[in-house]
Amino acid sequence: MAARSIWNGRLEVADAVMPVKVYAAVEDAAVHFNLLHDADGTRLKQRWVQVEGDQEQPAGSVQKGYPLDDGGFVVISDEELEALVPEASRSIQISAFVPLAAIDPVWYVRPYYLGNDGDGADYSALAQVLQEEQCAGLARWVMRKRIYHGALFSNSGYLMLTTLRNRDEVLLTPRVAAPARAFDERELKMANQLIEALFGEFEPSTFEDEHRQRVLELIEAKAKGSTTELAAPPSSKRPTSSLTDALARSLEALATSKPHKQPDARSKSRRKERKSA
Amino acid sequence: MPEPDAIEQPADEDTAQPRAFWSGTLTFGLVSIPVDLLPATRPVVRGLRLLGNAGRTVQRHYYCPKDDQEVPQEHIVRGYETSAGQYVVVSDEELEALDPAKSREIDLRLFVPEASVHPVYFERAYFLVPSADSGKAYALLARALQTHARAGIATFVMRERAHWVAIFAMNGLLRAETLRFAEYVRSAASIGLPKVAQPPVERVRDFRKRVAALQLEKLPTAELTDEHTERIAELAARKAKLGKDVVHPPAHAAPERSQGNVIDLMDVLKQRLSESGFDLQRTDETESAPHVPSENADARAHATRSRPKPGLRRTSAKPSKQGTKTEKRARSK
Numbered sequence: 001m002a003a004r005s006i007w008n009g010r011l012e013v014a015d016a017v018m019p020v021k022v023y024a025a026v027e028d029a030a031v032h033f034n035l036l037h038d039a040d041g042t043r044l045k046q047r048w049v050q051v052e053g054d055q056e057q058p059a060g061s062v063q064k065g066y067p068l069d070d071g072g073f074v075v076i077s078d079e080e081l082e083a084l085v086p087e088a089s090r091s092i093q094i095s096a097f098v099p100l101a102a103i104d105p106v107w108y109v110r111p112y113y114l115g116n117d118g119d120g121a122d123y124s125a126l127a128q129v130l131q132e133e134q135c136a137g138l139a140r141w142v143m144r145k146r147i148y149h150g151a152l153f154s155n156s157g158y159l160m161l162t163t164l165r166n167r168d169e170v171l172l173t174p175r176v177a178a179p180a181r182a183f184d185e186r187e188l189k190m191a192n193q194l195i196e197a198l199f200g201e202f203e204p205s206t207f208e209d210e211h212r213q214r215v216l217e218l219i220e221a222k223a224k225g226s227t228t229e230l231a232a233p234p235s236s237k238r239p240t241s242s243l244t245d246a247l248a249r250s251l252e253a254l255a256t257s258k259p260h261k262q263p264d265a266r267s268k269s270r271r272k273e274r275k276s277a
Numbered sequence: 278m279p280e281p282d283a284i285e286q287p288a289d290e291d292t293a294q295p296r297a298f299w300s301g302t303l304t305f306g307l308v309s310i311p312v313d314l315l316p317a318t319r320p321v322v323r324g325l326r327l328l329g330n331a332g333r334t335v336q337r338h339y340y341c342p343k344d345d346q347e348v349p350q351e352h353i354v355r356g357y358e359t360s361a362g363q364y365v366v367v368s369d370e371e372l373e374a375l376d377p378a379k380s381r382e383i384d385l386r387l388f389v390p391e392a393s394v395h396p397v398y399f400e401r402a403y404f405l406v407p408s409a410d411s412g413k414a415y416a417l418l419a420r421a422l423q424t425h426a427r428a429g430i431a432t433f434v435m436r437e438r439a440h441w442v443a444i445f446a447m448n449g450l451l452r453a454e455t456l457r458f459a460e461y462v463r464s465a466a467s468i469g470l471p472k473v474a475q476p477p478v479e480r481v482r483d484f485r486k487r488v489a490a491l492q493l494e495k496l497p498t499a500e501l502t503d504e505h506t507e508r509i510a511e512l513a514a515r516k517a518k519l520g521k522d523v524v525h526p527p528a529h530a531a532p533e534r535s536q537g538n539v540i541d542l543m544d545v546l547k548q549r550l551s552e553s554g555f556d557l558q559r560t561d562e563t564e565s566a567p568h569v570p571s572e573n574a575d576a577r578a579h580a581t582r583s584r585p586k587p588g589l590r591r592t593s594a595k596p597s598k599q600g601t602k603t604e605k606r607a608r609s610k
Binding site: 013026032033037043057070071073081100103111115126165166180214243246253 | 305306307308309316317318319320324325326327328329330332333334335336337338339340341342343347348352353354355356357358359362364365366367371372375376379385386387388389390392393394395396397398399402404412413414416417418419420421422424425427429430432434437438439441447448449450452454456457458459460461462463465467468469470471473474475476477480481483484485487488490491492493494495496497498499500501502503504505508509510512513516517521522523524525526527542543546547550553554555556557558
């Protein structure tokens with residue numbers, strides 16, 4: 001069944017404008033729990049409390065304030081906030097293109113598909129160019145009273161738009177130098193050999209979320225009243241040895257056995273069960 | 278979007294839990310590297326607060342509707358609703374026992390070209406920090422991965438959820454990017470998007486020109502600002518100047534409970550690295566932490582100086598070594 005779009009807009013790249021529909025690309029994967037009181041299993045509720053010394057009082061009415069340096073706040077009314085809501089628009093504007101590799105993974109939040117809503121020629125041409133050039137468009141749009149930034153890129157001929165974080169949310173990677181004499185050339189060579197011996201393709205479909213199914217099975221078993229035996233905690237680590245020794249033994253072990261390229265690929269039948277659970 | 282708020286403020290009860298670090302072992306062949314995961318993102322620290330009476334800050338707490346009393350963390354358990362009002366209580370220990378090895382270990386048994394990991398799978402970014410005595414193996418793996426632009430791939434369990442993860446190196450540091458499982462990413466076909474036709478050659482040429490004309494080498498991060506919060510900060514600064522609607526909580530009202538508990542993730546990262554013998558190097562200003570642009574500096578100054586330091590929501594971690602060993606704390610909810 002075709003999914004419904006969550007928003008319709010116009011993608012604008014310089015003088016080119018193409019109508020698009022926005023679709024969520026991600027399904028919710030979490031098993032959701034509720035918080036309960038351990039004494040009798042009552043489902044808990046949340047409320048706002050105000051703190052007074054070590055006393056907490058339920059807060060009657062709450063208002064919004066912007067903090068000042070001196071510990072005070074400027075109260076901002078709902079009417080004032082309403083006046084600051086960005087002007088509604090259907091335009092997704094692309095201001096720049098950058099190499100895909102120039103966008104650190106830390107910026108990405110959530111992907112959406114853009115569906116072509118016009119004659120398709122512009123859409124497919126742009127998708128093709130982004131694919132060939134391995135680059136992404138930097139997008140800005142206003143949707144449901146909020147300003148979003150995003151990266152526009154191509155995936156198998158389709159355009160995708162992933163929301164990006166604000167810079168205040170992001171910790172960029174500091175540059176470090178390794179401790180002096182941390183490792184020697186021989187160890188580095190062995191590490192490289194080990195990586196190349198375990199080299200393979202990036203194949204997303206070979207990794208499955210088996211854990212979710214186990215969680216659901218646990219819940220089902222407990223609902224039927226069976227008690228579970230907790231697995232013993234994992235035995236402690238492999239015997240410690242020198243780094244050189246561990247690398248050498250790793251390479252030996254690989255030489256005598258075929259590497260597992262897809263350690264997490266298991267039977268596909270589990271997937272079906274999970275979908276129907 | 279159906280989940281606009283979920284991006285910044287998870288409303289869901291179980292995602293509203295404290296965000297904990299993960300402590301475990303990164304294994305690579307027979308090499309074991311004890312590490313902690315530290316988030317590379319932080320909640321938005323600027324912006325409006327909810328206030329109670331006379332400017333007192335408010336906190337969210339959980340209470341039992343039966344007796345109207347607050348329920349402390351140690352008396353909160355998690356339940357899965359099997360039918361209306363019926364819950365199965367599941368403990369953290371039971372969840373961890375489902376896959377104890379993967380709750381403690383990221384076992385790298387596959388390496389791929391870093392660039393082949395498609396952004397559609399990117400979920401959340403972390404730094405891997407070495408435990409004090411694992412600096413040597415850590416540095417070795419970081420160098421090997423970075424030199425050949427390889428990413429190690431594994432699955433592991435964190436906060437009771439399985440994650441598929443890519444481990445890669447940048448600037449001498451190991452990073453972890455949790456990935457979405459392919460089964461949770463929709464395909465264009467499943468959404469019902471029509472097949473894409475071959476575009477006319479001249480349209481492709483036109484777009485190549487448009488893209489080239491707007492091409493930059495680096496991501497212009499200065500554009501990735503929270504414009505809405507900036508506008509609120511400007512309004513607040515104007516009103517503060519006029520002394521309009523300014524409130525001061527009474528002196529005896531406690532400061533925000535979270536204030537003493539939040540930590541600066543970057544400080545923790547740097548401290549942990551230097552304990553393991555790593556030297557922090559000067560970074561290009563554009564690559565370091567976000568800075569306050571010169572325009573609106575007045576308004577922004579409030580934002581950056583008066584707030585608690587950016588940190589983990591509702592955790593009691595302190596910027597000490599113990600503060601990063603939060604496995605216990607994560608389970609004590």
